[in-house]
Amino acid sequence: GAVVSQHPSWVICKSGTSVKIECRSLDFQATTMFWYRQFPKQSLMLMATSNEGSKATYEQGVEKDKFLINHASLTLSTLTVTSAHPEDSSFYICSANGGDKETQYFGPGTRLLVL
Amino acid sequence: EDQVTQSPEALRLQEGESSSLNCSYTVSGLRGLFWYRQDPGKGPEFLFTLYSAGEEKEKERLKATLTKKESFLHITAPKPEDSATYLCAVVGDSSYKLIFGSGTRLLVRP
Numbered sequence: 001g002a003v004v005s006q007h008p009s010w011v012i013c014k015s016g017t018s019v020k021i022e023c024r025s026l027d028f029q030a031t032t033m034f035w036y037r038q039f040p041k042q043s044l045m046l047m048a049t050s051n052e053g054s055k056a057t058y059e060q061g062v063e064k065d066k067f068l069i070n071h072a073s074l075t076l077s078t079l080t081v082t083s084a085h086p087e088d089s090s091f092y093i094c095s096a097n098g099g100d101k102e103t104q105y106f107g108p109g110t111r112l113l114v115l
Numbered sequence: 116e117d118q119v120t121q122s123p124e125a126l127r128l129q130e131g132e133s134s135s136l137n138c139s140y141t142v143s144g145l146r147g148l149f150w151y152r153q154d155p156g157k158g159p160e161f162l163f164t165l166y167s168a169g170e171e172k173e174k175e176r177l178k179a180t181l182t183k184k185e186s187f188l189h190i191t192a193p194k195p196e197d198s199a200t201y202l203c204a205v206v207g208d209s210s211y212k213l214i215f216g217s218g219t220r221l222l223v224r225p
Contacts, residue, residue, distance in 0.1 A: 002161070032211075043202070043215045044159070078134035093158045102147040102206055104213060 001074050002098045006107035013084055014115055021079045021110045023094030029074035030096030034104060035067070038091045041071050084114040116218045117207050120218035123148045128193055128223050136188040136201055144208030148186050150179050151202040153218070159202055162188075179187045 003026040013019050022076050025034060031052050036044040050056040050071035058064050066088075068080040077096075091111050095104040118141045128134055138147065147166055151159035163172045165181040172179050176197065178189040188201060200220050204213040 004158075006158075034213075043217055044213075046212055049211070091156075095158075100147075100164065103149060103161065103164045105149070105161055109156070109158040113157070 001027050002103075002105040004094065004096050004105050004107040006094055006110050007019045008110060009108060010111040010113075012113045012115065015085050016083055019081045019084055019112060021081075021092055021094075021112075023079070023096070023107055025075045025096045025105075028096075028098055029075060030077075030098075032097045033071055033077040034095045035069060035077075035079050036093045036095065038109075039091060044093060047079075081112065084112070086114045088112065089114045117205065117209065119203055119205055119214050119215045119216035119221050121201075121203050123219060124217070125220040126222070128190075128221070130181070130191045130194055130223055130225050133189070133191045133193070135190070136203075136214055136221070138188070138203030139184060140186070140205050140210075140214075142205045142207035146206045146208060148181055149204045149206075149213070150177075150186070150188055151204070153200045153202055162201075163215040190221070193221075195223050195225050198223045199219065221224075 005024045007022045033050050035047045037045050046060045048056045048058045050069045052071050056069035072076040093109040095106045120139045122137045125173045141206040150162040153159045168183045170181050176191050200218045202218045203216045
């Protein structure tokens with residue numbers, strides 16, 4: 001139980017294009033989903049928190065217009081990296097709160113490389 | 116300010132050599148302490164949630180314990196497949212956000 005999927009698992013794109021990453025909770029409903037970014041050999045950095053049907057809450061320093069988050073249903077949240085540039089290359093991971101409301105279950109991550 | 120410190124940063128064990136990882140925390144009103152395992156290039160895999168001091172949970176070769184100031188992840192007779200980074204995190208009353216430690220990189224040699 002408590003499985004979270006992400007798609008795609010990796011993506012390579014040209015500078016200036018937009019990339020959409022999907023995060024799904026497969027066997028439970030998640031009212032809250034989280035998006036993280038992780039650089040090599042570093043811990044996870046929270047980018048934003050999204051609640052179903054409402055606007056995402058972004059962490060300080062994260063550009064809202066660069067990283068668009070939509071949480072359209074209780075099982076799906078999307079992160080769109082708009083006009084991606086090489087500095088946006090990173091490992092993006094989503095998570096969702098499970099039934100106990102405190103535990104976060106993580107997706108497998110999406111590796112983004114912007115050329 | 117909520118804070119999590121993990122030690123050691125890295126640990127090398129021989130297969131079968133039991134050991135413990137430490138997670139010290141400072142949090143206002145602990146709502147949960149979490150252990151995750153992360154393999155290179157993958158998202159964290161959930162291991163345990165502990166809610167109150169004295170609580171213990173086990174899964175295969177792993178056992179997590181909790182006191183008011185720290186948590187231990189005990190690894191009994193580890194195997195090479197236990198090699199990974201182990202992350203500790205807490206959630207407190209002041210925020211719904213996970214506060215992560217920097218992790219312990221475990222290498223188990225055959």
